[in-house]
Amino acid sequence: MNAPTQVAHLVPEIHQRNVPDALIDALKARFGANCSTAMAVREQHGRDESSFEAPPPAAVVFAESTADVADAVKLASEHSVPVIPFGVGSSLEGHLLAVQGGISIDVGRMNKVLSINAEDLTVTVQAGVTRKALNEEIKSTGLFFPIDPGADATIGGMSATRASGTNAVRYGTMRENVLGLEVVTASGDVIRTGTRAKKSSAGYDLTRLMVGSEGTLGVITEITLRIYPLPEAISAAICSFPSIEAAVRTVIQVIQLGVPIARVELIDHNTVRMVNAHSKLGLREEPMLLMEFHGSPAGVKEQAETVQEIASEFGGNAFEWAVTPEERTRLWTARHNAYFAAIQSRPGCRAISTDTCVPISRLADCLLDSVAEADASGIPYFLVGHVGDGNFHFGYLLDPNDPRERETAEELNHKLVARALALEGTCTGEHGVGLHKMGFLVTEAGAGAVDMMRTIKRALDPKNIMNPGKIFSL
Numbered sequence: 001m002n003a004p005t006q007v008a009h010l011v012p013e014i015h016q017r018n019v020p021d022a023l024i025d026a027l028k029a030r031f032g033a034n035c036s037t038a039m040a041v042r043e044q045h046g047r048d049e050s051s052f053e054a055p056p057p058a059a060v061v062f063a064e065s066t067a068d069v070a071d072a073v074k075l076a077s078e079h080s081v082p083v084i085p086f087g088v089g090s091s092l093e094g095h096l097l098a099v100q101g102g103i104s105i106d107v108g109r110m111n112k113v114l115s116i117n118a119e120d121l122t123v124t125v126q127a128g129v130t131r132k133a134l135n136e137e138i139k140s141t142g143l144f145f146p147i148d149p150g151a152d153a154t155i156g157g158m159s160a161t162r163a164s165g166t167n168a169v170r171y172g173t174m175r176e177n178v179l180g181l182e183v184v185t186a187s188g189d190v191i192r193t194g195t196r197a198k199k200s201s202a203g204y205d206l207t208r209l210m211v212g213s214e215g216t217l218g219v220i221t222e223i224t225l226r227i228y229p230l231p232e233a234i235s236a237a238i239c240s241f242p243s244i245e246a247a248v249r250t251v252i253q254v255i256q257l258g259v260p261i262a263r264v265e266l267i268d269h270n271t272v273r274m275v276n277a278h279s280k281l282g283l284r285e286e287p288m289l290l291m292e293f294h295g296s297p298a299g300v301k302e303q304a305e306t307v308q309e310i311a312s313e314f315g316g317n318a319f320e321w322a323v324t325p326e327e328r329t330r331l332w333t334a335r336h337n338a339y340f341a342a343i344q345s346r347p348g349c350r351a352i353s354t355d356t357c358v359p360i361s362r363l364a365d366c367l368l369d370s371v372a373e374a375d376a377s378g379i380p381y382f383l384v385g386h387v388g389d390g391n392f393h394f395g396y397l398l399d400p401n402d403p404r405e406r407e408t409a410e411e412l413n414h415k416l417v418a419r420a421l422a423l424e425g426t427c428t429g430e431h432g433v434g435l436h437k438m439g440f441l442v443t444e445a446g447a448g449a450v451d452m453m454r455t456i457k458r459a460l461d462p463k464n465i466m467n468p469g470k471i472f473s474l
Contacts, residue, residue, distance in 0.1 A: 015469070016101040019058035023079040027059055027103070030071055034062040045104040046097060048089050049151075049339075051350040051398065051406075052435055054097040057084060057104040064109045066182060066190055066221040072105050073219065073465075074188030080463045085215045087128065087154030091161065092353045093434025095214055099469040105219060107156055113137045114222065122179060122196050124224045127156025143227045146171040149430065150336045156220045161432035162212030166335070169255070169388030170262045170294065171228065173430065178211050182222035186461040196224055209456070214432050215467035217460050231262075231294035235304055236322040236331055239311050240286040244268060244371055244383075246314040247287045248364045251387045253310050255360050259303055261388060263292040268371070268383035271338050278341030279334045284318055289387075290335055292328070335384070342382040342395050349380075349397045352409045355437075356420035357391040357429030366423050367392060370416045377408050391429035417443075433471045441472060 027035040036042070037059045046056030058081075061072045076083045082102025089096060098104065110126035113134060117123065118141045125134060130152045134145050149158060149165035157163075159181065164173035171177070180194030193206035210217060241247040244266070251264055267275070267288045276283055291307060293300045308319055322328045334341075343351060358366045367385075374381050374394060385392025394416065396409035417427045417440050427433075427440035442450050450472050457464070457474070464474055 014054060014099055016055060017080070017082060019081050019101055019103070020079055023075060023081055023103075024059055026075050027061060027072065030075065031061055031068070034064070034068075036060045036062070042104075045086050045089070045106060048091045048094065048096040049351075050092055050094040050097075050434070050436065051352055051400070052094040052097055054094075054099050055101070057098040057102055060086075060104045060106055062106045062109055066110075066184065069105055069107070069184045069219050069221050070188045070190055072103070073184050073186070076103055076465055077186060077188055077463060080465060082465050082468050083219065084467050085156070085160065085219045087157035088130065088152065090151035090153045091157065091434065092355075092431050093428075093436045095161065095432060095434045095467070095470060097435065099435065102465070102468075107154065107219075107221070110221065116141060117196065118143060120196060121227050121229075122224055123227050124196075124222060125155050127154060127159075127219075127221050127223065129155050131155065131158065138227060139230075142230050144230050145177075145225060145227050147174055147177060150339070155223050155225070159211050159220050159223050160213065160215050162430070164386070164389075164391075164430040166263045166265055166332075166386055168386055168391075168430075169264060170260060175208065175211055177226045178207060178223055179226060180224040181207055181210055181220055183210055183218040183220055185218045186463065186466050190221075191218075194224065212432070214434065214470050216457060216470055217466060219466075231300075233297040233300040234262075234292065234294055234328065235300050236290070236292045236328045237304060237308075238283070238318075238320045238322075238331060239289050239291070239308070239316040240284045240318045241288070241311075242286070242315045244287045245364060245368055246316065247289050248367055248387065250289065250307075250311045250314045250316060252360055252363060254307055255388055257306070257310075259306055260295070261291060261303060261307065262294040263290070264386075264388040265290040265335055266383070266385040266387040266392065267335065267338065270380075271342065271382040271384055274341040274345045274382060275334045275338055278344055279337060281330075281334055283334075289316070290331060292332075338382060338384050339395065342397060346380055346397045348399070350400045351395040351397055352406075352413065352436075353431065354394040354396075354413050354416055355391070355428045355431040356416055356425055357389065358420050358423045358425030360388075360390045362423040362425065363387060363390050363392075366416075366419050366425065369419060370394065370412075373412055373415055377412055379405060379408055379412070386429075389429075390425065435470060438470075438472055
């Protein structure tokens with residue numbers, strides 16, 4: 001498969017629909033102070049962490065309940081006005097941008113943990129609960145929610161984008177960990193999908209349809225999740241390598257041997273340098289693996305010794321262990337701040353983030369050629385990856401006032417995606433399609449599959465008001 005020959009989606013396609021005054025008046029009558037048309041509020045809800053820009057939404061509704069969301073959607077539907085769900089604004093692919101105008105529905109105040117069923121290892125939350133708040137709420141039960149995309153995203157947003165992150169190699173993604181949903185449909189009706197049962201064969205799997213739909217089929221308002229016992233023992237380690245290839249070969253062997261590692265993150269030397277400057281650390285500025293092991297004390301010790309032995313075969317050295325919670329937090333905080341460390345390394349820049357994922361056996365083939373292309377381009381970049389499941393991210397750091405740099409970065413991204421697809425991978429492992437990967441989706445899935453997606457979209461959202469202009473065009 002080949003990527004599109006031209007560099008597409010340098011800017012989102014803007015088709016602003018009219019938002020009538022009658023709708024704004026109706027929203028203010030229904031929501032009062034919880035409906036804002038202040039420019040500062042609208043601009044805040046019209047930006048995410050992507051490099052795209054679009055006009056802000058015409059109004060922002062701060063929902064406090066499912067009924068609020070349903071009423072806002074019904075009013076928007078009456079006027080055929082787009083609705084864009086908003087969590088905390090951490091998406092990377094332009095999901096939040098009002099490219100066709102409309103209103104933003106902020107679910108951040110819907111932040112209650114509704115029920116904890118520790119005996120069944122499930123929890124039900126409102127969509128605005130963040131992953132850190134959820135773990136804080138349930139830690140007294142000895143349980144935790146492992147999906148960790150880095151940003152303190154909302155559970156609703158994580159479900160909508162089918163997020164994963166650093167723990168996915170052991171615990172899976174949102175797809176595996178969402179049991180059921182409450183969703184407001186495009187007509188303003190409220191439906192429930194799934195149950196607290198671990199499995200079901202009852203009808204179409206609407207839960208999986210909604211997880212990853214990026215707000216284009218409905219607004220997620222409640223989520224029932226799997227949760228897990230906190231491991232008896234946790235140990236983290238960092239290991240430096242003479243090359244990226246050596247680090248990647250280590251990961252491939254660890255996974256193929258079936259070592260139940262909980263996290264394994266690749267950080268290239270550029271990123272280590274940026275993280276050192278940002279977080280005031282003294283890490284060796286070489287390619288590095290950051291790993292974590294979960295289990296019994298004996299099991300964790302055995303896993304760590306096995307990985308250390310494999311790493312040494314590939315030149316891994318300077319193993320540094322972090323056993324206490326404070327030491328582990330220091331290391332993982334540095335990893336999670338890599339994006340912001342990179343942005344600060346080039347003041348005024350914006351980042352284009354890639355999100356390819358390939359079968360683990362093809363990881364080195366995809367990654368090494370892409371590193372060579374990035375080095376040859378002259379564009380500053382950082383590289384991090386959840387390499388245990390074949391997922392990695394380049395972040396190309398651009399001068400937003402230099403269109404040539406954007407063109408170069410997009411060309412690098414096209415080559416990277418083409419390589420990943422040729423190796424039977426995907427253009428997006430966890431960020432979602434949004435605006436940036438719409439052309440890639442057609443290449444990856446095929447025109448017939450995308451047409452089927454369009455058919456579903458038209459059936460469930462005939463007025464095309466649910467986050468229009470994302471995933472594919474109509």
